[in-house]
Amino acid sequence: MHLQKDVSLLPYNTFGIDKKAKYFSIANNIHDVIEAIQFSKKNNIPLVVLGGGSNILLTKDLEALLLKIDIQGISLIKETSESVWIEVGAGVNWHSLVLYCIEKEWAGVENLSLIPGTVGASPMQNIGAYGIEIKEVFENLTAINRDTLSIEKFDWAQCEFGYRESVFKNKLKNKYIISSVCFKLNKNPVFNTNYGAIQDTLQSMQVEELSIKAISDAVIKIRQSKLPDPKQIGNAGSFFKNPTVETAKFEALKKEYPLIPGYPLQDGVKIPAAWLIEQAGWKGKRFGNIGVHQNQPLVLVNYGDGDGAEIKILSEKIQASVEEKFGILLSPEVNFL
Known part of the structure; x- marks a missing residue:
């Protein structure tokens, strides 16, 4: 070392x-x-x-x-006529893995294109976008126990996946270090184009034959239009999770705010945090070297020489403002250090 x-x-x-x-x-x-x-x-x-x-x-x-x-490597460990299983080092760049799978024509992660970060973080966060979450292609992972130094495997059930959650963000937080992740991908793709603007974007791109590469290209185009490039403006993507409220709570909000968007789930209704933040008046607000992005209020930004403690205070003010207006407490997706 x-x-x-x-x-x-x-x-x-x-x-x-x-x-x-x-x-x-x-x-x-x-x-x-x-x-x-x-x-x-x-x-x-x-x-x-x-x-x-x-x-x-x-x-x-x-x-x-x-x-x-920075543990690298992508290994094919099992293959059938329908599926492949690959083991990927925790340090592999996530988007690089997506592009690798598309090149091999292995389906399942194309909707997760251009998500920043590494493979090792993907099951911790249960990363998701455009109708897909990592738990849908996850098979198992290998991790080092910080207390015993033993190398252990976790299957799907042991990871206790939730919305941007896993056991590694809760009861096993800071107990393990993930070294590799195994994914199961499909040779026969099932296309998922129902979420967000994917279908409209595919039409604007004049895609005639649907493929996992076409979906990936559409997702990349959407993300680049909505989210600022960290190389240009410092940010960590979506700062807050989209909150889920009880159906009765959503119906009450709908009466007061008829235009409030909501997506029904089994356990309630998911509301876009970006809409709540914008309605609370934060979109495009700048405070010296930090602020809320002008196009995407879910993104807090560092315009240059910004301080992390200032951004944390800004996030807390946004939380308080949204809670006061809507009775909903936003949860940060970003980890504070």
Whole structure:
């Protein structure tokens, strides 16, 4: 394990926040991960795990060892006439994996194109977009137990997937470090084009024959039109989760706000957080070097030299404002460090 001291984390977070880590190391394999765990225990210093840095907000310098997971590799481990099973290193870039699967004509992840971050974070967050969640293609994962240093496998049920949730964000938070993920993909695609603007975008692209590449291209086009490029403006994508409310609560809101959008679920109605934030008056608001994006109010941005603590305060003001107006408390999707 190659250890560095007092390292700027500016290149390692998409918000573009310049904070330091007391110690920094990159893990290229499981052995590096185990060494990092041992170092943190021996020196009584917290161990913070980093993937693509696209879902974190740095609010201070970290008196910790920040371990960037960079375990690579995509391996075909099983194949039938209908399906393939692949094992992917936790450090593989998520969108690179999607493009790899499209090239191989393996279906199942095309709707998740251009989601930032790494493969290791995908089951932790149960990432999802345009009608698909990672749990639909997930088979199992391998992780290192921080207490025992043993290498363990988790199947689908053990991960306890929920909306942008898994067991690793709840009762097993900071207990394991994911090293690889196994996915089951389809050779015979079932196209999912019913969500959002996919169908309209496919028509505008004049797609004559539907394919997983066409769906991926449409999703990329939609995401690029709605979400700012972190290389241009610092951000972490959607800052808040879309809240789910009871049906009775939604009906009451509908009477007061006839235009409120809602998507019925088994356990209630999901309301777009972006709509709530915009109605509360935050869209496009700028406060010095930080603000709310002018096109997508779900995205908080760093225009340059912004401070993570300021963005956290802004997010709390938005939460309070939306709760006061609608009686709904938004939950951050971004992790504060």
